[in-house]
Amino acid sequence: MGHDIYFYEAFEEEEQSLRSFLPADINAGFTWKTIQEAGHDAPPAEIISTRTQSIYPPDWASRLRAILSRSTGYDHLLRYRRESGFSGPLAYLPLYCNRAVAEQALMLWLMLLRRMPRQMEQFARFERDGITGGELGGRTLAVYGVGNIGREVAGIGAALGMRVVGVDIVQRHKEVSYVTGEEAAAEADIIVAAMNLTPENSDYFDESFWRRCKKGVIFVNISRGELSPAVVLEKAMEAGIIGGLALDVFNHEKALAARLRGGEKNDDDEVAALMRLKEKDTVIMTPHNAFNTVESVRRKSQQSVEQFLHFRETGRFIWAV
Known part of the structure; x- marks a missing residue:
């Protein structure tokens, strides 16, 4: 795994905003694609971040350290935990949009x-x-x-x-x-x-x-x-x-x-x-786009990076599921 964190479903403006908040020493990967569209056989990082359309592979459950969803909802995270047995920390963003x-x-x-x-x-x-x-x-x-x-x-x-x-x-x-x-x-x-x-x-x-x-x-x-x-x-x-x-x-x-x-x-x-x-x-x-304002994308990016850095330092997320 060559990345510290990998962001799926990151559209162009969101990727730019996330990069602006990430420290220079963090090796982050990005794609606009979902996990299934990206075709990754193995997780590209121990910590991954998605929105809501990615399907988490069951066999990743033992290889992931944590999952951060850049969304206010977290039903998809609970479903993955229930169906795969994933026991690691799960996180979401309840306040950004x-x-x-x-x-x-x-x-x-x-x-x-x-x-x-x-x-x-x-x-x-x-x-x-x-x-x-x-x-x-x-x-x-x-x-x-x-x-x-x-x-x-x-x-x-x-x-x-x-x-x-x-x-x-x-x-x-x-x-x-x-x-x-x-x-x-x-x-x-x-x-x-x-x-x-x-x-x-x-x-x-x-x-x-x-x-x-x-x-x-x-x-x-x-x-x-x-x-x-x-x-x-x-x-x-x-x-x-x-x-x-x-x-x-x-x-x-x-x-x-x-x-x-x-x-x-x-x-x-x-x-x-x-x-x-x-x-x-x-x-x-509209294409699941209600969250998508300049102000909201900035808050989402800032809070996502805060979540990641806090977890990296303490082993816990600020907003955990």
């Missing part, structure tokens, strides 16, 4: 409410028919998962004159009006999924959930794709329950990314549903 992701959610629901995809398409004809949108004031925003990101989403909604309700098993924030998931579904004009993923809440937004909702509700998922299966979302759109859909995360995201980046064909029903949905002008999809 709260505002960035919340602002992306705002952008997405506002674009859907104002029918922005259709507005942009109709500009070529300077046509205004069928693109009358709505305003935020007085509408009900339901935030499912009021953690660091969800709290930011709720605060933005309240500042814009929306009625905001939160759904969470832990009611941490006094400024949030908490209701049950069933109550929020029945009342919401806009739903934002900001929940962490656990084995218990996978497929949370299932067919029974959508049957409780108003017709025409806007749904935004900036959390985890496994919460909202695409096949179910497609059915809810066809039934007129979901009037606008925005996704920055995707169920079976690794398979979707492989299909879109390399044209890899598969028989995955979720990927097929997503490919159909992306053609609709009431759907907006």
